[in-house]
Amino acid sequence: MSECVQIERFEQMSSPTKRSEQKAQTRRDILDAALRLSAGRGFSSVSLRAVAKEAGIAPNAFYRHFKDLDDLGMALVDQVGLSLRQLVRKARQRTIEAGEGSVVRTSIQTFMEFAENEADLFRLLLGEGAGSTPAFRKAIHKEVKRFTADLVEDLKRQAEVTKRPIAHPELAAEAMVTVAFNLGAGAIDLPREEKLAVLERVIQQVRIIMRGAEAMAAGWEP
Numbered sequence: 165m166s167e168c169v170q171i172e173r174f175e176q177m178s179s180p181t182k183r184s185e186q187k188a189q190t191r192r193d194i195l196d197a198a199l200r201l202s203a204g205r206g207f208s209s210v211s212l213r214a215v216a217k218e219a220g221i222a223p224n225a226f227y228r229h230f231k232d233l234d235d236l237g238m239a240l241v242d243q244v245g246l247s248l249r250q251l252v253r254k255a256r257q258r259t260i261e262a263g264e265g266s267v268v269r270t271s272i273q274t275f276m277e278f279a280e281n282e283a284d285l286f287r288l289l290l291g292e293g294a295g296s297t298p299a300f301r302k303a304i305h306k307e308v309k310r311f312t313a314d315l316v317e318d319l320k321r322q323a324e325v326t327k328r329p330i331a332h333p334e335l336a337a338e339a340m341v342t343v344a345f346n347l348g349a350g351a352i353d354l355p356r357e358e359k360l361a362v363l364e365r366v367i368q369q370v371r372i373i374m375r376g377a378e379a380m381a382a383g384w385e386p
Contacts, residue, residue, distance in 0.1 A: 191229045193219045195243060198236055203284035207237055207300065237300045244289050245307040251278045252314045259318075267322045268370055271315075272344065276363050279348040290349050312337050319374075331380035336373055343369045 197218035201210045212233055216223040230236045255274040262270050279286045289304065315337040323330050330336060344366055351362035 187229070190219070190221060190225070194221070194226065194229055194236065195239060198240060199243070199284045199288060202240070203287035207240070207288070234300070238303060240288060241300065241303040241307060244285060244304065245310065247278070247282055247285055248289075248307055248311045249314075251275065252311065256318070267318065268374065269367055271318065272366050272370060273363065275344055276348060276351070276359070276366065279352060280359065283352045286348065286352065290345060308341070312341050315340060319377075328378050329381040330374065330377035332377065336377040339373045340370050343373070 194215060198207070198210060198215045201214055201218055210233065212226055213223050215233075215236070216226050230239065251274060255271040258270045258274055259267050289308070312334075316333050319330060319333045319337055323333075347362055347366045347369070351359045354362065
């Protein structure tokens with residue numbers, strides 16, 4: 165077999181893989197473009213043409229990857245959910261490594277890093293990019309609820325380790341998420357020194373919530 169034939173057959177075998185990789189990369193480019201645009205002015209105002217231009221593709225190429233803008237919106241929601249689950253796993257691993265006594269600080273530091281490193285995703289999560297359809301908003305809300313449920317499990321686990329029961333862990337977790345999201349949003353574009361100050365504020369507020377939940381539980385003990 166000649167060298168030319170061997171090269172041709174190799175290219176034929178590798179071509180589908182290359183096409184698959186290129187398609188996956190284009191899909192990621194579209195998602196990243198939509199994320200940048202929606203974080204800046206809201207997903208409801210994002211147009212197909214604007215996303216295509218931002219991603220550097222022809223508008224008609226968009227449909228090879230997504231059915232329509234709502235389909236793209238759901239893909240962004242999936243990306244939010246994946247990032248939140250990665251955040252939970254990372255925080256839990258760090259807590260194990262640092263020791264159970266530092267659950268609050270370790271978890272919040274991990275959360276603030278997420279807000280800093282995934283700023284556009286965090287803005288979308290906060291609702292700045294929501295508004296396309298009720299389904300989009302509902303899906304984002306579902307991911308936040310799942311994230312809060314993970315925090316509830318962490319709070320219960322910490323209470324068992326420290327032997328300090330907490331009252332209404334679900335309400336405590338919701339309050340913590342609200343504080344972290346709101347303060348974290350305001351810290352996205354701040355200089356690093358000011359971000360550290362916000363981190364301390366979040367930790368302080370979350371500890372206040374924890375102490376209140378512990379005090380309520382202690383008051384109800386027989």
